[in-house]
Amino acid sequence: MSTATRLLPILLLACTGPALAQYDPDYDDGSYYxxxxxxxxxxxxxxxxxxxxxxxxxxxxVPEERCSDTEYRQSGRTTGGTVIGAIVGAALGNTVGDGDGRRAATVAGAVAGGAIGNNIARQRAEAESRGCQLVEVEREERQxxxxxxxxxxxxxxxxxxxxxxxxxxxxxxxxxxxxxxxxxxx
Known part of the structure; x- marks a missing residue:
């Protein structure tokens, strides 16, 4: 093996040294260009x-309360609203997650739905006791x-x-x- 053949790898390594020394990894983030x-x-x-x-x-x-002059005795029955709210809440909770998470969501949905249903039924019962009814009114607004x-x-x-x-x-x-x-x- 000749001397030139032995020196060739060393010369190549020596030439790449300055090129490697100039490499800066900070320029790789794309903001340099x-x-x-x-x-x-x-x-x-x-x-x-x-x-x-x-x-x-x-x-x-929007719900609007419409009243007459006659007062009625309040029945206090909110069971129907509570049950319907609990059923709807349980059905919605059952669509979330799987396994134990689904069971927990079903229970939480039933409790929350029952509370919401009870609240709506109580408001309706209070309004009816004053001779009022909650009526959905459609309003138009120009924007x-x-x-x-x-x-x-x-x-x-x-x-x-x-x-x-x-x-x-x-x-x-x-x-x-x-x-x-x-x-x-x-």
Whole structure:
């Protein structure tokens, strides 16, 4: 074996030393490399011509007490509400978990459902004793869900739906790209 053949591994090892010494594991987190900035993007302001409210009708059902002038004797019966609440609560609790966890959830659901059912039945019984009934009433409410905004930028009109009223000026993002696919690929 010649001297050159013996020295080759040593020379290769000596050449890789400076390269290994320059390696810094902190650069592996990805933050070392800066993201490229988007090309052909700028920001400007457009004049708002009009902003029309977009309104949606929302329906809700709320319990309301309706009373007459006649008073009745309170029956105090809340057993039906308690039983129904316990059955519904147990059924819901039985859908959770498995094994001992399911049994515990079933019991907890039955207890919580029974308490809720008892409370509702008691409120209804108290209302009936005063000559009142709980009635579900449907209410409609109109809510603003956005704004249709017409604005002008460099002589051209545009339209957008925004979640807010922009006022007199609207900050816009302007991006310019070639229209032709072949030109864009070059």
């Amino acid at each position: 800066a993201e490229s900035a988007p090309e052909n993007v700028s920001y400007g302001y457009a004049q708002v011509l009009r902003a029309d409210e977009v309104v949606e009708t929302v329906r809700t059902r 603003v869900v956005g704004y249709d905004v017409e604005y002008m930028y460099k002589g051209d009109k545009y339209m957008s739906r925004l979640p807010y009223d922009p006022g007199n000026r609207l900050r816009i993002r302007v991006s310019v790209t070639p229209d032709d696919v072949e030109t864009a690929a070059r």
